[in-house]
Amino acid sequence: MSAAQAPATDHTGTDAAGDGLSGPVVLEELLASLDDLPAQRPVAARMVQLTHDEGISAADLAGVAAADATVTARILRLANSAYYGLSGRVRTLTFAVTVVGFTTVRTIALSAAAGVDDPRAVPDGFWERSASTAVAAGELARRFRLTSPDAFCLGLLTGIGQALLHRADPDAYGPLLAGAADRAALVAAERARYGVSHVAVSAAALTAWSFPTDMAAAIRPLDTWPLGQPADGVDATTRCLLVAREVADRLTGWGPGPLEVSHMSGGRVDEVDVATLARRVPALAADLVRAVQS
């Protein structure tokens, strides 16, 4: 399908702009391309499908994953990463799946299926940001009465839209990202060129991949945040992700953002906590990056 033939929707309130590419068209194309994934990485796609079934056992899932050497290695590395505290002690794939949990396995399978696990296929610093966000979200989860694995996965997936935009527009997205002075500028630039922010793409991808609807719902408000909207009425998961992303942004050179973390978190996290996190996160994140990249 070409951009010219695509129907346009406007109820997102964003304007299609830029030359050649328009927002909804990009979104459509991206989501359409996700449907082709099973053909490229059938095992990973099958795993994504299986992880929806709560009745399936870790051994079943490991049995399927074993057919994809890359995914197998990644799950094992992830389970052995410092984040889970079991460094070097997870030797079987079944145990690895047990340790990291199905949601995380699905995330790994997805990034493989979507081809965003190849360092050349993602913008510079993509996995460092994603891993930092994931680790920070996992560490913060308790403050928001969330479960750490859910927060961790959401943190990992929040930025997946960037990888998808980069794949769709490889020549332009990298410079666009590099040229953004802060997160607000990035969102503005993404909307100007694609009509949507990468966060909206991430949320759409999650919906397309049949993650629980509340996960996409938690991500969706994130792109309004850099514009400085008040924190009232935002749910705990979103707040957790906001703070985690803020921590990651600061570690990777963006920030501090326009709002204080205490406001962002609804008073659950303060600057002292962020400073503590900032000391713990880099090593754990670096370990994670090594685990999820080929």
Next chain:
Amino acid sequence: MTREDHLDPGVRQALLHAAEVAGDAVLVVRAGAPSTVAWVNPRAEEVLGAANDTVAGAPLGRVLDTPADLLTTTRGTSGRGSLRGADGTRTAVDVTSHPVPGGALWVLTAVPAQRRRPEAEAEAVQAVERRFTALAERTPVPTVLSDVGLRLAHVNDAFTRLVGLPAEAVLGTAWLDLVHREDLDVVTGCARTALEGTAAETFARLLTADGAERWVHLRLAPTTTPRHGSGFVGTAEDVTERRAFERQLAYQARHDPLTGLPNRAALFEHLQRALLGARGASPDLAVLFLDLDNFKLVNDSLGHHAGDALLVDVGRRLRAAVRDQDVVTRMGGDEFVVVCHGVGDDEEAAHLAARVLEVCTQPTLIGSLQVHPSASMGVARVDQGTTSAQDVLRDADIAMYRAKALGKNRFALCDAATRDTARDELRLLADLRAALEGTSPELHVVYQPVVALAGPGDDSRDGVAAGPLPVVEALARWTHPRRGTVPPDVFVPLAENHQLVGRLGETVLDAACAQLVEWRAALGSLAPQRVAVNVSPHQLGDPGFVDMVTGTLARHGLEAAALCLEVTESALVADPATTRQVLHALRSAGVAVAIDDFGVGYSSLAHLRRLPVDHLKIDRSFVTELAGPQADTDGSGALAGAVVSLARALGLSTVAEGVEHPEQARALQELGCTYAQGWLWARGMAGADLTDWVRGRAGGGAATADTRSLS
């Protein structure tokens, strides 16, 4: 061509009807900027509070709030949204969207986003979880909860108190920094087991904020949350004090309280470990078994405190004389065992033994008195044939006894010959024990007649007084199934050295009494008047001995006068007080007492006077001197004569042993000796044979040729 092109108008009508009557709200949306509502079904009209006519053509956003990515042209999607009623009400709905081929239309189905069952269940689960959280929070046991891997999601107040840190500082994997480095492996191993689905526990040290070390008993139980992977719930019970107490107990169980040295149990463990570690190869170990000479003397003369001080001093010196990896243990009493590593051959072992012996026999001050300790030491090297700690200790023990036998204050190596002899003795001992416990005729009793020598006016035949035998001596014999006859001078000392002589003595006494009863029945007035049974000095020390003797007599219905107990002279010397007491008791009961082998010991004559004794037995060596091939050159037999005179002076009778020649019998008769026994008359024989022998004598023809020649 699509499937729809085949539909006839009737079917199209039916499908439209299905949409009309559907229980869920159905909206047809037309693509555009903005996308608009093309048609709604009656159920949607109902929810929106507006008729199809009024909403058709309106922007979709006016009637339905829904995510931007819901309308895709390529695939069905779903999401949460809300329908806006005409009156401003909003109805939460779950929307599914399907693009109609052609790209211009979508069909949206909206069902009320009622609380789904899993959510209700989740809430119930959360309620339960809150209760458990409250419980965990209030329990005084430090409690942790991981929700994935080793990442702690929750710790209770008791845990934060234990480690002295706020919860934030230990959550996630931060708590692993508190685990003692050496225990990290067991803790993660334990957690791993729990994560794999099996409850696990371990002991580990946690470092607290103030730098202290606490031992905790970590018990982890697996927990799983759908989608989230496995975690665990665990308790970390502080067992520092209990452990310290247990360690103290364990230490006490393995150490000698006096010297602080490891004890026998610890020694066995150490040796067994060393032997196991060697796995068949020679472990280059030497075991030094050391026994203080005359320690009892120190204890008796200077008191127990002095004895203890000496033991402590020797222990300290032994410890200082060997290397750190060597083990010095106190076996108990005045015995020490040193296990030295890296001793390659006998020469090295001897060198080591000499040095250790020298160090521990240096003079020392006990109180204000200088004591010169002396010790006997046995040395055994562990070789490839050594399979157990018992083996090597026994070898060292054997060598120690050899050192003692060689004159004390020296060491002896356990060589192959020593070991073989000792092991042979051990086998013999085991056989003796079995023989004593069994009912086999291996151990049996023979009886040697003791005849009354005729005095000057006696009615005699062949110099032997007429009438019944005055005494028959019961003698134990052992016929070993493989070795044949084992001489009494081999098996009696063996029994004495290994606490078997009491049993042996009882067996003989019992058999002798039974036999006497039999003789009385068979021989009537010709039956021997008494049976004599030998008593070992060890038996006299047994507090139950007198009761045993009187009890046995009573059991057989015999009067005490039917028994004579023979006690060696050496028994009188070893423990005179006890011996005298026991003999007095026996004598008052009516039992006769004879001193065996009189004259070869060192009995004090003054002492002898006070002893309750009836007979003196003249040792065979004195009898030999009287006449025959080995007689004194002058044939005077002065010693035998002296014994007889002494006995007469004390009012005792005498029994000559080992009489083999008529000349000896005659000489004894002339000396005035009362009784005699020996091969001249009869060897030891079975009870039944003795019956025949007595009958033969009474009939006048059964005496031996030698006897007949006696005149």
